[in-house]
Structure formats: C-alpha cells, structure tokens
Amino acid sequence: MPKEDHPKYWDRLNSEIKIINSMKFPGYMLIVWDFIKEAKNRGIPVGPGRGSAAGSLVAYALEITDIDPMPYNLLFERFLNPERVSMPDIDVDFCQNRRAEIINYVIEKYGRFNVAQVITFGKMLAKGVIRDVARVLGVPYARADAMAKLIPDELGITLNGRGKEGEKDFKPGAFQKEPKLRELIESNQEAKRVWKFALALEGLNRNAGMHAAGVVISNEELWNKTPLYKPSNEEHLVTQYSLKFLEDVGLIKFDFLGLKTLTVIDDAVKLVEQRFNKKIDWAEVSLEEPKVYETIQSGYTSGLFQIESSGMQQLNAKLKPTNFEDVIAVLALYRPGPMESGMLNDFIERKHGRAEIEYLFPELETILKPTYGVIVYQEQVMQIVQTIGGFSLGAADIVRRAMGKKIKEELDELKSQFVKGAMEKSLDGKKAGELFDLIVKFAGYGFNKSHSAAYALITYQTAWLKTFYPQEFMAALLTSEQYNTDKVVKYIDEVKRLGIELLPPSVLHSSIEFRGGKTEDGKDAIIFGLGAVKGVGHGAIRSIIEAREEKPFESLSDFISRVDTQRVNKKVLEALIKSGSFDCFGYSRRALFDQVEIIVDIAHKVAQAKKMATNSLFGENAEMTFMEVEIDSLKEYELKHLLTLEKESIGFYISGHPLDDFKSQMEGLNYTLSSEFDELDDGSEAVVVGKVEEITTRFSRRGNRFGIVDLMDLHGNLEVTVFEKDLERLEGMSIEEPLAFKVAINKDDQFVRIRTLKIMSLEEVNGEKINTLKRKVESKPIEITISHSNQTEILESLYALAKNHQGDRELILRINSKLQDIVLKTNFYVSNSFAQTYENSLAK
Numbered sequence: 077m078p079k080e081d082h083p084k085y086w087d088r089l090n091s092e093i094k095i096i097n098s099m100k101f102p103g104y105m106l107i108v109w110d111f112i113k114e115a116k117n118r119g120i121p122v123g124p125g126r127g128s129a130a131g132s133l134v135a136y137a138l139e140i141t142d143i144d145p146m147p148y149n150l151l152f153e154r155f156l157n158p159e160r161v162s163m164p165d166i167d168v169d170f171c172q173n174r175r176a177e178i179i180n181y182v183i184e185k186y187g188r189f190n191v192a193q194v195i196t197f198g199k200m201l202a203k204g205v206i207r208d209v210a211r212v213l214g215v216p217y218a219r220a221d222a223m224a225k226l227i228p229d230e231l232g233i234t235l236n237g238r239g240k241e242g243e244k245d246f247k248p249g250a251f252q253k254e255p256k257l258r259e260l261i262e263s264n265q266e267a268k269r270v271w272k273f274a275l276a277l278e279g280l281n282r283n284a285g286m287h288a289a290g291v292v293i294s295n296e297e298l299w300n301k302t303p304l305y306k307p308s309n310e311e312h313l314v315t316q317y318s319l320k321f322l323e324d325v326g327l328i329k330f331d332f333l334g335l336k337t338l339t340v341i342d343d344a345v346k347l348v349e350q351r352f353n354k355k356i357d358w359a360e361v362s363l364e365e366p367k368v369y370e371t372i373q374s375g376y377t378s379g380l381f382q383i384e385s386s387g388m389q390q391l392n393a394k395l396k397p398t399n400f401e402d403v404i405a406v407l408a409l410y411r412p413g414p415m416e417s418g419m420l421n422d423f424i425e426r427k428h429g430r431a432e433i434e435y436l437f438p439e440l441e442t443i444l445k446p447t448y449g450v451i452v453y454q455e456q457v458m459q460i461v462q463t464i465g466g467f468s469l470g471a472a473d474i475v476r477r478a479m480g481k482k483i484k485e486e487l488d489e490l491k492s493q494f495v496k497g498a499m500e501k502s503l504d505g506k507k508a509g510e511l512f513d514l515i516v517k518f519a520g521y522g523f524n525k526s527h528s529a530a531y532a533l534i535t536y537q538t539a540w541l542k543t544f545y546p547q548e549f550m551a552a553l554l555t556s557e558q559y560n561t562d563k564v565v566k567y568i569d570e571v572k573r574l575g576i577e578l579l580p581p582s583v584l585h586s587s588i589e590f591r592g593g594k595t596e597d598g599k600d601a602i603i604f605g606l607g608a609v610k611g612v613g614h615g616a617i618r619s620i621i622e623a624r625e626e627k628p629f630e631s632l633s634d635f636i637s638r639v640d641t642q643r644v645n646k647k648v649l650e651a652l653i654k655s656g657s658f659d660c661f662g663y664s665r666r667a668l669f670d671q672v673e674i675i676v677d678i679a680h681k682v683a684q685a686k687k688m689a690t691n692s693l694f695g696e697n698a699e700m701t702f703m704e705v706e707i708d709s710l711k712e713y714e715l716k717h718l719l720t721l722e723k724e725s726i727g728f729y730i731s732g733h734p735l736d737d738f739k740s741q742m743e744g745l746n747y748t749l750s751s752e753f754d755e756l757d758d759g760s761e762a763v764v765v766g767k768v769e770e771i772t773t774r775f776s777r778r779g780n781r782f783g784i785v786d787l788m789d790l791h792g793n794l795e796v797t798v799f800e801k802d803l804e805r806l807e808g809m810s811i812e813e814p815l816a817f818k819v820a821i822n823k824d825d826q827f828v829r830i831r832t833l834k835i836m837s838l839e840e841v842n843g844e845k846i847n848t849l850k851r852k853v854e855s856k857p858i859e860i861t862i863s864h865s866n867q868t869e870i871l872e873s874l875y876a877l878a879k880n881h882q883g884d885r886e887l888i889l890r891i892n893s894k895l896q897d898i899v900l901k902t903n904f905y906v907s908n909s910f911a912q913t914y915e916n917s918l919a920k
Contacts, residue, residue: 088146089133089137092134095156095158104166105138105164121339121341122169122170123168123169126169127530130143131151131455132155132156142358149459150525151459151469157474165329167289171338172336172339173334189313191291193313194314194322195314196286197282198285199280200280203225203227205278206235207221209270209273223267227257228254229758234278237251291330302322336556337381340552341534341541341552344551351592368539369397371539372403373398375392379550379570380538381534395423395424396427396428400536401446404529404532405452405528407528408523408525414452419450423452454523455524457475457518458476459472464497464501465508467493475490478490480519480520494512547592550576550602551603555590555605561727562750562791582656582657587605588607591603608726609651610725610726612652616643632658632675633702633703642683645679649672650672664710665713665718666710667708671707678705681703715731728792735766735767735790742838745838746841746842748762750764750789750791758822761819761821761846762818763844766790767787767814767815768785768786768806770786771806782803796817797830814838815838816835816841818835818836
C-alpha cells in the first residue's frame with residue numbers, strides 16, 4: 077500500500093473502531109475473528125467474505141474478510157449503522173466438508189451449554205398434511221397419494237379458501253380450484269374423513285429441525301435465556317426458540333455456512349503445490365490479469381463460481397468483463413429486476429460505448445464511473461444521498477431503506493430534505509429532485525456491493541485457476557462432484573474441450589481424488605480418481621496407495637501379494653477390473669473378470685501366509701508372502717461390453733460413448749442434454765437426442781398401454797413416458813440408432829415428469845418448433861409497508877393489484893403499528909411492475 081494512502085486508512089480504521097465500541101460490539105467482532113483464525117490455523121478453507129461485513133476495514137484488518145473495501149468504495153455503514161442500532165451479522169463460508177470442526181471448536185471454547193444451533197420448524201402444508209393424516213388413519217398409500225396429487229402445484233396453496241367466498245378478499249384454495257377434489261370429498265367417506273382432520277391440522281408445526289447454518293453463543297448457560305433440546309442422534313444442543321425470537325432474549329446468531337467451491341479451490345491449490353512445488357498466495361495474485369478475463373469473456377465458464385449457468389455464459393460473452401469491477405457488476409445485475417428494467421442492457425451498451433454516459437451532477441462521476449453511470453449498488457445510493465443531499469452515511473442508509481419500502485409520505489419528506497441539502501451546496505434544486513426520483517426508481521433493484529465484491533473474488537479465483545492450472549482445477553472440480561454422475565459427465569466434456577485427456581483409473585497412478593498429470597507422449601491429462609469407482613471404499617484405496625508408496629507395483633502378482641487383501645476383497649477387485657484400473661498389468665478385462673476366482677483364491681492364500689509370518693523368524697521377508705498369480709490371456713470384450721462395465725463401476729463412460737459414432741449426425745441439432753434439465757422451467761418443452769436402452773410396457777387404470785423409456789444421451793440417462801400412439805410408432809422404429817424425443821417437462825415440489833410429445837428421426841429435428849422455458853433467476857421479495865391506521869382501506873386495493881401483476885417475486889407486507897411492526901408473508905408472487913404501479917396509484 078502506498079505511504080500516501082496510510083492516513084485515509086488510519087482515519088477509516090479509527091472511525092470504524094469508534095462506532096464498534098460505541099455500539100458495544102467489539103466482543104462480537106473478536107469472537108468471529110477467533111473462530112476464523114482457528115479455521116485458518118487448521119487449514120480449513122474460509123471464504124473471503126459475505127454480505128455487508130465485506131464493507132468493514134476492521135474486518136479486513138482482522139482477516140475476517142479478504143477484500144480491501146477501500147478501492148471498491150464498500151461502506152462500513154452498510155454493515156453497522158450508528159444511526160440505526162441493529163445487531164451485526166457476519167455470515168462466514170467454510171469448507172463444506174469441515175464446517176462441523178469449527179462448530180465443535182466453538183462448543184469446546186465457550187462451553188457445551190453456552191453454544192447451540194437454532195431450531196427450525198417444518199409446517200404441515202397442503203399436500204403433506206393429506207399424506208400424514210391418511211397414513212395415521214391407515215388409508216392405503218395409493219389412495220392417499222392420488223388424493224394429495226389433486227392439490228394444485230401452486231406456491232402457497234391452501235386446502236380451503238381464505239376469507240368469505242364471493243367477497244373480493246376471498247383467496248381460493250385447492251377445494252375451490254380443483255373440482256375433482258371436491259367431488260372426491262363429497263362422494264367418498266374415507267376422503268371426507270381425511271379432509272376433515274387435514275383442515276384442522278394444516279399450518280401447524282410438523283417437526284423440529286436445525287437451521288442449516290445458525291449458531292448462538294452465550295456468555296452464560298443458555299437455559300437461562302432459552303429452553304433447549306437435544307435431537308436424537310445429535311450431540312449438539314438446539315434452542316427451542318426459533319430465529320426471530322432469539323434477539324429478544326439477548327442472543328445473537330452466527331452463521332457457519334458450507335461452500336463447496338472453497339474446497340474445490342483449496343484442493344486445486346494443493347494439487348498445484350504437489351505437482352509444481354509452487355504455493356499460491358491469493359494476496360499476491362493480481363485481480364487484473366487479462367488472460368483471466370479472456371476466460372470469462374469466452375462464455376466457457378463451466379465450473380466457475382456463480383457464472384457457470386447458460387444464462388451467465390451468454391451474459392459474459394455479451395458484456396465481456398475486462399476488470400474486477402465488471403465481475404462485481406455481473407453478479408449484481410444477473411437478477412430479474414435489473415434484467416427486466418433495462419438496467420442490464422443499459423450497462424452493456426454504455427460499457428461498449430454504444431450509449432452515452434451522462435451524469436446529472438459532475439460530483440456523481442466518481443461514484444458511478446465503475447458502473448458506467450448506471451446505479452447498480454445500494455452503496456451507490458448511499459453515496460449519492462451523502463454527496464448531493466448532504467446526509468451522513470448513517471442517515472443515507474436509512475434513506476436507502478425507506479426507498480425500498482416506498483412509503484409516499486416518508487419519501488416526500490426525504491426528497492424535500494435531499495433537495496434542500498443540495499441547494500445548500502449550491503446545486504440545482506430541480507435537478508436534485510429529478511435525481512432523487514431516479515434513485516427511488518432504481519433503489520429497489522440495487523444490490524449489496526459488499527456481498528457481490530466478496531463473491532466476485534471467489535469467481536475470479538476459480539477463473540484464475542482454470543486459466544493457468546486447468547488440469548488441477550478441473551481435477552479438483554471432478555473430485556468435488558465424483559458422486560454426481562451428471563455433473564461429472566458435464567465437466568468431462570469441458571475437460572475434452574480444453575484439450576486435456578482423461579486417463580482411466582489405474583492402481584499404478586491414481587490417487588483417491590482426480591489429479592493432473594501427463595500421458596506417455598507428454599500431453600496434458602487428468603488421472604481418474606479411485607474414489608469415484610463404485611464399490612471401492614477409501615480403506616481399500618488407502619491400502620493400495622500405502623503399498624504403492626513403498627515401491628511401485630511390478631505386476632498383478634506383486635499387487636496381490638502386497639496389498640491388504642482383507643480390504644481389497646473380491647467385490648473391490650471386480651469393481652477395479654470393470655473400471656479398467658488393472659489394465660496397466662497387461663491383461664484384458666475379460667481375462668481378469670472371467671478368472672477373478674483364481675485371483676481371489678491367491679489373495680486368500682496371501683492373507684494366510686501373512687498371518688503365519690507374523691512374529692515368525694522370517695516375518696520381515698517379502699519372499700515368504702509373495703505368490704504368483706497365473707491366469708490365461710483372453711481376447712478383450714467388444715467395445716460395447718467394455719463401456720457397459722465402465723458404466724456399472726463408474727456411472728459413465730471413459731473409453732468412449734455408444735453415441736460417438738453418431739456425433740457427426742448430431743452436430744448442429746437443437747437439443748437439450750440431460751444435465752441441462754435443472755435449468756428448464758415447469759411447462760417447458762425440449763428435444764432430447766439419445767439411444768433407447770430399455771422400454772418397459774405398462775397399463776393405466778383405464779387399460780391403456782404406455783411405456784417408460786430409458787433413454788441414454790451424451791450426459792446420462794432419462795426416463796421418458798411414452799403413450800400408446802407414440803409407443804406403437806417407437807416399436808416400429810430401429811432403436812439401434814439414436815432417436816429424437818420432443819418432450820414436455822412438468823415439475824412440482826417432489827418430482828420431474830418427462831412426457832413424450834413426438835418421436836422423430838435426427839433428420840426431422842431442426843424443423844420442429846420447441847417452446848423451451850429457462851428457469852427464472854431467483855429474485856428477492858418485494859416488501860410493502862402500510863400503516864395500521866389505514867390498512868382496511870388499502871388492503872382491498874392491494875389484493876386486486878397483486879392479482880393483476882403476478883410474477884416470481886414474493887410479496888411481503890409490513891404493517892406499522894404503535895407497539896411493533898407486523899411482517900406478513902402474503903403467499904402472493906408479483907412482477908417487478910407491481911411496485912411501480914403501487915407507488916403510482918395506492919401510495920398517493
């Protein structure tokens with residue numbers, strides 16, 4: 077850091093420390109510092125920061141966060157506002173696999189009865205309460221399931237309507253929306269009885285659970301503040317008060333979150349150190365490396381944190397980030413609000429010089445230059461209110477919150493103060509009013525820059541590793557997903573695109589995890605990890621690696637003579653043979669598999685010899701326990717059978733793919749891979765190209781014939797339902813070659829159903845119209861605040877407005893009263909236009 081910058085850093089530090097002390101939060105900061113320090117001392121990966129805490133220079137100095145807030149204009153007042161006292165909230169990401177270690181450390185340090193996890197409650201909701209009641213009443217599962225499936229798949233659906241039927245405020249439930257349900261209840265006594273009890277129980281707490289991340293730490297034993305309970309099979313205590321009541325009894329929550337990407341980064345760094353004897357220090361890595369931005373711009377962002385979805389790939393290819401500020405903005409802008417409001421397109425056009433960048437006041441340039449004049453962040457809103465309106469940053473944060481609530485009377489008062497403050501600075505009052513209106517318009521879309529910056533750092537680190545150490549990064553990524561076949565297949569495709577060979581598992585070269593290496597002719601490669609072979613436990617793998625570390629295996633006989641044959645048993649040997657892990661010994665897989673009993677018999681004799689040699693005079697002599705394995709050489713299986721064995725032992729294919737011969741015919745076709753189905757929305761259509769592996773014929777209750785088709789594509793397998801007409805056509809087609817299935821996708825809270833609409837040859841695909849719906853980006857709720865005194869007049873209009881502006885953002889209602897604010901989840905989901913329409917009409 078340049079010496080000339082030292083004074084402003086000291087000023088910021090002293091200012092933050094003063095606020096922390098005055099708000100009596102130094103203990104909180106030091107507790108967080110302590111458990112993060114312990115995690116780092118133990119080699120447990122910790123995230124660079126999360127949420128508004130990344131705006132604190134004190135947190136950065138304590139190494140709670142790893143991003144300097146000064147260069148990126150991250151504001152401390154967004155974290156702790158001295159003018160609005162509220163509890164601090166530092167959420168911390170840990171390596172997902174070792175997060176429990178830190179929770180145990182906190183318990184040991186502060187006391188078993190001073191630390192507890194936070195309770196959560198599962199509710200008895202519409203479909204679930206039907207199934208639960210039916211089970212208790214002894215109703216057969218099939219009938220209970222059929223009744224539950226009559227409940228419409230709608231968020232927030234209730235069994236019966238809310239309110240009085242026929243009146244405007246009536247909200248229909250499943251009984252009103254599904255005539256078949258009403259018919260069943262009225263005609264069937266069993267269903268009527270289930271319905272009666274389900275109505276009485278709906279909405280009650282069903283079961284207790286633990287908050288995914290929440291932990292409370294107390295300075296005294298917790299039973300003085302909250303009742304506790306100990307879940308069965310759990311060592312940790314859990315509070316009986318849920319999250320929203322803990323603050324009222326003087327308890328503060330710490331979030332210990334697990335993030336798989338931290339493990340991937342840590343594993344990749346370790347692989348780099350093992351292979352190149354180079355230790356990566358992220359503090360010394362430049363955040364402005366051009367080659368890294370080329371990787372991000374390419375759109376090939378598979379495996380990169382937060383930007384690997386197809387939507388993000390398209391956005392990065394279009395926006396073309398060239399610096400770290402751009403990456404921060406990408407994470408903040410990829411949300412429905414900015415995308416639908418035009419902010420995102422405006423940002424892209426201005427970045428590439430196709431639209432002019434204008435500032436209402438010259439003073440705004442410093443604040444908005446990193447985002448090309450577009451108001452993207454909540455921190456920018458605060459800085460504008462401070463710079464133009466003369467507010468303190470604490471007061472500016474209060475203004476920002478008020479803008480989010482959009483209460484007209486409050487905004488009018490704040491606008492008046494803002495204009496007055498601007499005029500006192502000799503600025504144009506009319507333009508200041510226009511600026512305030514502009515801020516209000518975009519404040520609801522503003523994102524927390526501190527959070528975006530911290531997560532952008534993780535994004536950059538994954539991109540940096542993929543750029544400079546692609547083998548190690550992709551190997552770590554494959555290891556992290558080794559039990560998720562769909563993800564592994566997807567990442568293997570990316571490995572091939574990068575020009576890296578994937579070597580099959582080998583008892584001579586493989587570790588537990590995937591790792592980088594070279595082929596015999598010196599090409600870049602990734603060596604398959606034995607941990608991904610099904611049926612081979614870590615104990616067996618450790619036995620193999622320990623023996624190999626003493627000296628390399630010279631032959632199959634040497635292998636059988638030296639490994640622990642109690643752990644490397646017949647089941648393990650068969651799995652290793654199927655996966656190709658013994659190919660290195662020169663035998664065909666057929667020879668090994670067909671004569672596995674001979675190998676197992678020798679292994680048993682070796683185990684007996686080792687037992688007899690223990691404590692004998694010649695116990696240390698390896699010759700006493702060496703036995704020759706003599707098997708015949710046999711011709712290898714056909715490729716098709718080899719691939720079948722690989723899929724059985726690994727879950728996918730390494731040596732090739734049954735569809736490889738048809739790839740030239742599949743090129744250029746508009747189809748969706750099975751690994752991409754998670755990105756499709758309910759009601760979407762897609763074309764799947766694959767080979768029919770099996771057809772199971774069934775009959776419906778009405779006696780109609782239909783089929784369940786096991787369809788294999790390049791990334792995995794899908795089960796597709798084919799009805800009678802298409803089934804007859806399919807049975808008349810050759811299934812030795814790939815076919816194209818146009819399908820409809822239906823998703824609910826439990827299942828994904830794939831129904832065939834049309835079966836085609838590959839030649840017919842390109843002319844087919846497909847209505848593909850991508851899953852919408854998760855969006856934050858819209859919160860509306862009304863006064864308790866006028867709620868009767870406004871709720872009726874609010875209800876009608878919400879019905880006319882349905883969308884994907886949850887509507888939350890906050891009712892202000894003299895005693896306390898009441899927050900209501902309305903179960904309405906509204907569009908972005910709802911807030912603007914509400915402001916223009918109801919809030920007047």
